[in-house]
Amino acid sequence: MLPKKTMAMVQxxxxxxxxxxxxxxxxxxxxxxxxxEACGICGSDHEQYEGALNTPYPVVPGHEPLGIIAAIGDVAAKRWRVDVGDRVCVETMLSCHCCNTCLGGHYHLCDRRQIYSYIPLTVAPGIWGAYSQYMYLAPNAIVHRIDKSLPPEIAVMFNPLGAGFRWAVELPxxxxxxxxxxxxxxxRGLASVVAARHAGAGTIIVTGLASDAKKLAVARxxxxxxxxxxxNEDPRERVREITAGRGVDVVVDVTSYATQPVRGALDYVRRGGTIVLAGxxxxxxxxxxxxQKTVPDFVSDMVVWKEITIKGAIGVLSSGYRKAIDLIESRKIPLALMHTHDFALEEADLAIRTLAGQVDGERSIHSCLIPPS
Known part of the structure; x- marks a missing residue:
């Protein structure tokens, strides 16, 4: 039986x-x-926390929900093919599913889309985010069943891993x-490594800062x-060495805030190659x-001369989520290497600051909030 109230962290x-x-x-x-059961934390959580996304207040954040169906209507159960007690992953986007954009297969770009965690309390019923014990699933939500025997901190990686499949495999x-x-x-960079390797990439190269030494070790x-x-290394020269001067087929930029990697991508990619911008x-x-930041010294002629394809990436589609869930359920990849922190729901502030590198002595890769049961 459902309780009458849920404890939630409200921004x-x-x-x-x-x-x-x-x-x-x-x-x-x-x-x-x-x-x-768990809510994943990513870079956009930090942006929302800092007020960089112009989110309406008050609002319950949290757009990476993993949980158990606690109550469901007959129509929803039939549509989603789930019932009370099933564990599901919830997609971030709430789209209309009936406009030309949605029907064309691009529902993540729907003009009327909403995003879990950015819908304020003033929009009934209010519990639109996963920084909570319980969360509302609207009729236009998309959910995916996932194995209940998986540890929640691993199962909740469906979101970053889904991004890896879309950004590093599907789009390019x-x-x-x-x-x-x-x-x-x-x-999401590490998730892109996993996805690209699963897709059969021949060679995978990952860049990072000196302070990212542990993350680069995990990448390997x-x-x-x-x-x-x-x-400490010249990435252009290293790419020339690794590819014998040819350049790479695909560049995926998942860096946040830094613009130099976008400029560098023009040098790294081969003639006729593809760059995906997701950071x-x-x-x-x-x-x-x-x-808004611009990219200094971006030479558009290089795009012409090399006939480079540049694609933007926002969000994940059901195909990416499904590939991620299948791979997680296979238990073939040691995803626990990516997971570094669990936080209680009431520690949401600490979780976000830890992910952003603002807590001395702590370096987070993937972390999640675990609400009290």
Whole structure:
């Protein structure tokens, strides 16, 4: 039987999270309530926490939910093919599923889309994020069943690993034997290593900073053939050496805030190759005003001369999530190497700051919140 209220962490402003008890709504025939087992934490959680995303307040954050169906209407159970007691992964996007964009297979770009964790409490029923014990599943949600015997901290990796499959495999069309270069060894960079290796990439190169030494070591354990410390090595020269001057087939930029990797990608990629830009660069202050960052020295003629394909990447589609879930359930990959921290729900502030590298002595790769049961 459902409790009447759920404990949730509510963001009331930049860097302000507070515990609240929120009402759990009755369900309709086409909705459900999810008991959260784990909520993954990623870079956009930090951006939301800092107020960089212009999120409306108050709001329950958390867009990587893993949990157990606690209550479900008959229509929703039939549509999603799940029932009470099933464990599911929940997709981030809430789209209309009926416009031309959605029907064309690009539902993540729907003009009317909403995103879990960015819908404020003022929109009923309020519990739209996974920084909570319980969460509302709307009729237009997309859920995927996943093995209940998996540890929750591993099962919740469906989101970053799904991004790896979409960004490093689906979007660039990575195929057997390709050389893939991944800029940034964070959780989505490492997920891209796993996905590219699973897709049959011939050579995988990962770049990082000197401070990323442990992450680069994990990249090698997960399948990277080469890692480059850009603070102490010339990545252009190393790519020339590794590829015998040809360049790489695919470059995937998952670095956050840094713009230099975008410029560097033009040098690393081969003629006719593909660059996928998935790392958000954010804003900078100019003349007292906040402006989006641009890429210095971006030579557009190089795109022409080399006939480079450049693709942007935002979000994950069901195909990527399904590939991720299948691989997680196979238990063939030591994904535990990526997971570094579990936090109690009430430690959400600490979890975000740890991921952002703001806690002395702590270096996080993948972490998650575990609500009280």
């Amino acid at each position: 009331t402003g930049p860097r302000q999270l507070e515990r609240r008890d929120l009402p759990i709504p009755p369900i309709s025939a086409d909705s459900a309530i999810l008991r959260i 069309g990575t195929s057997a034997g390709d050389t893939v270069m991944i800029l940034g060894p964070g959780q 354990e997960l399948g990277a053939d080469y890692t480059i410390d850009v603070d 958000v660069k954010g804003f900078t202050m100019q003349d007292g005003k906040r402006r």
